[in-house]
Amino acid sequence: MRNRARALAAAVTAAATTALTFAATAPAQAALPTPISASTARSYLASMPATGEHSRTGYSRDLFPHWITISGACNTRETVLKRDGSGVVTDSSCAATSGSWYSPYDGATWSAASDVDIDHLIPLAEAWDSGAWNWSTSKRQQLANDLTRPQLLAVTDNVNQSKGDQDPGTWWPSRTAYKCTYARAWVQVKHYYGLSVDSAEKSALTSVLNGC
Secondary structure (H helix, E strand, C coil): CCCHHHHHHHHHHHHHHHHHHHHHCCCCCCCCCCCHHHHHHHHHHHHEEEECCCCCCCHHHHHHHCCEECCCCCHHHHHHHHHHEEEEEEECCCCEEEEEECCCCCCCCCCCCCHEEEECCCCHHHHCCCCCHHHHHHHHHHCCCCEEEEEEEEEEHHHHHHHHHCCCCCCCCCHHHHHHHHHHHHHHHHHHCCCCCCHHHHHHHHHHHHHC
């Protein structure tokens, strides 16, 4: 009886250890918040008049407080790295020490968090040009850290840097398969925040959404 009890206790301990190990290393859900449908995006876009952009004068990223604390020691960047990665392991300060990240913009996969940027789908400077110049700091902060809408995404760092502050009038992900998702997300975020579109941007978005 004692041997049976010891065996049962050992089995329970082993199962608990396995569960804890799995919880620490199991793939995170790699998903941008699902954008609105293409038909809804087309409807939203049609209702957005094409207007000229505001002057960039006075813009600074510091006016959009970003990478704020989300939970415990984790800021927005670290939260998105965990959300969009697979097998992400973090240290006590919430920094990702290992994992795998697939960049939907270019189809590359990375095993070092340092090779991954968190893209603001609507670049902060582009948001400024489109209406955020007139916002409160708290609203700018909301856009810069929005985890509810499809505004933040882990992508290859140099792809994000090549995008810079461009809108769809001049930049799209190189993966054709992702363009529809990108257009749907772009329109959703701009519509939610009441941001404007310029004529080239609207034309490019319309063209892609019509093919979705």
